[in-house]
Each structure stands twice: as C-alpha cells, then as structure tokens.
Amino acid sequence: MKPVSKFAFTILSFATSAVILQSCGSTSAKEESAKKEPVAAPVLEAVSLQQGQLSSSIQIPGELVAFQRVDLYAKVSSFVKKLYADVGSEVAAGQLLVTMEAPEVNSQLSGAESRLKSQEAVYLSSKATYDRLLETSKTPGTVSQNDLDLAFAKQKSDLAQLDAARASFREVKDTRNYLEIRAPFSGVISRRNVSAGAYVGPAGKGSDMPIFTLQEQKKLRLVVSVPEAYTGYLNSNSEVDFVVKSLPSQRFKAKVARLAGALDERLRAQSIEMDVINTDKKLLPGMVAEVSFPLKGDSTRTFVVPSKAVLNSTLGVYVIKVIDNKTVWVPVKTGRKADNKTEVFGELSSNDTIIKTASEEIRDGAEAKNVKLVTAK
Known part of the structure; x- marks a missing residue:
C-alpha cells in the first residue's frame, strides 16, 4: 500500500473542516430563525350565549281507562229474578238491567x-x-x-x-x-258475575262480586305517570300523541285535562289524565298506549349551548367563558339534550362568549387572545 502524500493529506483535512463548519453554520441559522418567528396562539372558536328553547319529547307508557266505570251491587239481600243485559251489551242511561225478588x-x-x-x-x-x-x-x-x-x-x-x-x-x-237495577249512565257491560236465581246482596253479604260492571266507552281517560324530572314542562294545555299496539299505523291526539298536583310517593311521578273522545270505539278501556310528550321549557330563562361546549370533568360540569381575554370555568347544571344542543343553568348572561368546544386542556384563567366568534350549530 502506497503511503499518502502530505499534499493529499492536507487537502483531505481542509475538506473535512469545511464540511463541519458548514453544518454548524446551518444549525445556528435555523436556531436564530426559530427565535425570530414566534409560535402563533391556537384559534379558539367561541359562540355568543343566547336564550332559547329545545324541541324534544319523551315516550312514556300510559293506560286507557273508561271515563266512568261502576260495579253494580244489589242494595238489599234478594234473589236474581231476570237479567236484561249480558257481557258486551250496550245500554243507555236509565235502562233496566236486572230485577230481583224478596x-x-x-x-x-x-x-x-x-x-x-x-x-x-x-x-x-x-x-x-x-x-x-x-x-x-x-x-x-x-x-x-x-x-x-x-x-x-x-x-x-x-x-x-x-x-x-x-x-x-x-x-x-x-x-x-232497589229490587230493580238500572244503568246510571250509557256504556257497555264488561262483566257479569251472576245468573238468574242467584242470591245477591250488598258487598260482603250474599256476594262479594258485583252483578254487573258497566264502563263508558265513547269517552276514555288516558292516564300517565310522568317522572318528576319532566313535570315542569307540562301544563293543562299540553297536547300529546299516542299509539296503541292494536293500531300501530294510527296516531291519536289528546290534551292534558287534569294534573294530580302531587307526586306518587312510591313512583316519584305525577299522575296526569287526558280525555279521549272514542265515538268510533276503536280504542278499548284497558289498552296500553305509548304516549309522546312534547317538552317545552321557558325560553325566557333557558340558555342553550352546543353539547360540545359542556365540559364534564372530574371536578364537575362547566362551560368555559371568555372574560377579558381569559378563560373562566363556570359551573353549570344541564337540562335536556336534543339535536346536539344542551340546556345549561348557572351564572350566565345573554351574549356571554362561550368556548364552542370545551376541553380540560383549556385551563381556568389561561390567556385567550386568539378567539374567533362563530355561529352555533
């Protein structure tokens, strides 16, 4: 192997030094350039807080019952002489149903x-x-x-x-x-428990079962137990839709007529009644209905925000408000949710600036200089 000449060694050393110097110079230039160009603050999308009202509904099972229903007993101890009606008989008010003898x-x-x-x-x-x-x-x-x-x-x-x-x-x-029993109102006989010759009397004397059960059919009551959380959205003018299993393709309407005014201690729900006109007799007492209740709050006191604006953290539920270019976590309580929007209640005012997409990365009290107002959707 031939020894390297001094001239070649000198040229190689010079080239190596040049490469090292060029590399150092390039790194220093990049660092200086990075120092001169500050990192831009991220854009925070925000919405202006407005009062509003959500249009939503809940589905609750209900029961159709006769508007009037009565069990007919004998007033005096006697024997049934003749029956003038049977199960399914449609009777008018005052019509003779049974005669007895004593x-x-x-x-x-x-x-x-x-x-x-x-x-x-x-x-x-x-x-x-x-x-x-x-x-x-x-x-x-x-x-x-x-x-x-x-x-x-x-x-x-x-x-x-x-x-x-x-x-x-x-x-x-x-x-x-009293040996003659007449229909107190128009309706249909839904139950008969005795036959001619049977010994009857007041409840507990002679017979524990009524002679007849009479139910009104042309007008029904729709009875529903509404959970406590939704009672504030109901009033006497609320209209509901309902369906029954026997007629799944047909929807019926009714209006709230009576509210119990108190909660059931066991169910923690309020019983409400709606009158249902049933002249065509499609509906029957005892049917189970699926009732759709519209929930309409007070739009003058309710704030509605995008659901993503609500922060559910380990510390509680918050929305992030922007005040003087700083983020402030405001504790709130949530209400109904519908169409990617949520009702919120707390120390809020109209036109407050609320971060549209809340995150725990946006710290409480952090600077928020780059805020962009967008339309809430």
Whole structure:
C-alpha cells in the first residue's frame, strides 16, 4: 500500500473542516430563525350565549281507562229474578238491567201501607173532633178551654204519627225499588258475575262480586305517570300523541285535562289524565298506549349551548367563558339534550362568549387572545 502524500493529506483535512463548519453554520441559522418567528396562539372558536328553547319529547307508557266505570251491587239481600243485559251489551242511561225478588220486602210494604191508612183515619177523626169543639166553643159556656186544648193537642199528636207512618211507607217502598237495577249512565257491560236465581246482596253479604260492571266507552281517560324530572314542562294545555299496539299505523291526539298536583310517593311521578273522545270505539278501556310528550321549557330563562361546549370533568360540569381575554370555568347544571344542543343553568348572561368546544386542556384563567366568534350549530 502506497503511503499518502502530505499534499493529499492536507487537502483531505481542509475538506473535512469545511464540511463541519458548514453544518454548524446551518444549525445556528435555523436556531436564530426559530427565535425570530414566534409560535402563533391556537384559534379558539367561541359562540355568543343566547336564550332559547329545545324541541324534544319523551315516550312514556300510559293506560286507557273508561271515563266512568261502576260495579253494580244489589242494595238489599234478594234473589236474581231476570237479567236484561249480558257481557258486551250496550245500554243507555236509565235502562233496566236486572230485577230481583224478596218476598219479605213486599210483606213489609203491605204492613207499612196498612199502618199508614190506619193512622190517616185516626188523624181525620181527631181533626174532626177538634173542628166541632172549636165551632161549638164560639157559643159562650158550651165548651171549656181545657177540653179545646186537649182536642187540639190530640190532633197534633195524630198528625205527627201520620207523618211517621208516611215516612215508614216511603222507606219500604224505596227499598222495594232497589229490587230493580238500572244503568246510571250509557256504556257497555264488561262483566257479569251472576245468573238468574242467584242470591245477591250488598258487598260482603250474599256476594262479594258485583252483578254487573258497566264502563263508558265513547269517552276514555288516558292516564300517565310522568317522572318528576319532566313535570315542569307540562301544563293543562299540553297536547300529546299516542299509539296503541292494536293500531300501530294510527296516531291519536289528546290534551292534558287534569294534573294530580302531587307526586306518587312510591313512583316519584305525577299522575296526569287526558280525555279521549272514542265515538268510533276503536280504542278499548284497558289498552296500553305509548304516549309522546312534547317538552317545552321557558325560553325566557333557558340558555342553550352546543353539547360540545359542556365540559364534564372530574371536578364537575362547566362551560368555559371568555372574560377579558381569559378563560373562566363556570359551573353549570344541564337540562335536556336534543339535536346536539344542551340546556345549561348557572351564572350566565345573554351574549356571554362561550368556548364552542370545551376541553380540560383549556385551563381556568389561561390567556385567550386568539378567539374567533362563530355561529352555533
């Protein structure tokens, strides 16, 4: 191997030094350039806080019940003589449904009638006696005042006895009228529990089951238990839609008619009722309905922000407000959510600047110089 000449070695050393110097110079130039160009602050998109109202709804099961429903019992202990209706019979108010017989009641009525006629005769006699004495007493010295007073008292006593006999007769007669049961309102017989010849009486006496169950069908009640969280969105003018399983393609409407005004202690819900007109009888008492409730809050007191503007951190729930070019975490409570928007409640005011996409990387009290207002969507 040939030894390297001094001239070649000198040229190689010079070239190596030049490369090293060039590399150092390039690195220094990049560092100086980086120092001269400051890093731009990230752009924070923000929205102007406005009051609003979300249009949302909840689905709650409800039950359709008859607007009027009654169990018909016998007033007196008796035997069923004849039934004039059966299950499914449509009856009108006042229509005769069943007749019963109780021989002892007829005997009591006959006795009361006899006592009434007897007392009427006694009263007419005492009244005639008093009238004659009164007429005779007009001649001085014929009738003493004591005899006249006794005759008047006897007349009053017999009149009181007559009134008592009349009351007793009416009582027995009314009792006999209870042997006929008539429909208190128009509806349909949904249950029959006895047959002709059965012994019936008041509840617990003779029969624990009613003779008939009558339900109104042309008008129904839709009963729903609304959870406590949603009771503030309801009022007496709220309209709802509902469907039933037997008619899934048809939607029915109803308006809230009655609110219980208190929560059920077990369910923590308020019972509300809606009147449903059912003249076509498509709906039946006992059906389960799926009810859609529109939830409308007070737009004058509710703030609505994009759902991403709500920060759920380990410390709580916040929105990030920009005040004097600084970010401030404001604790809030959330309400309903719909269409990527959320109701928030806290120390907020209209036109406050709120960071559109909240993140824990945006620290509380950090500088926010590069803020861009955008439209909330």
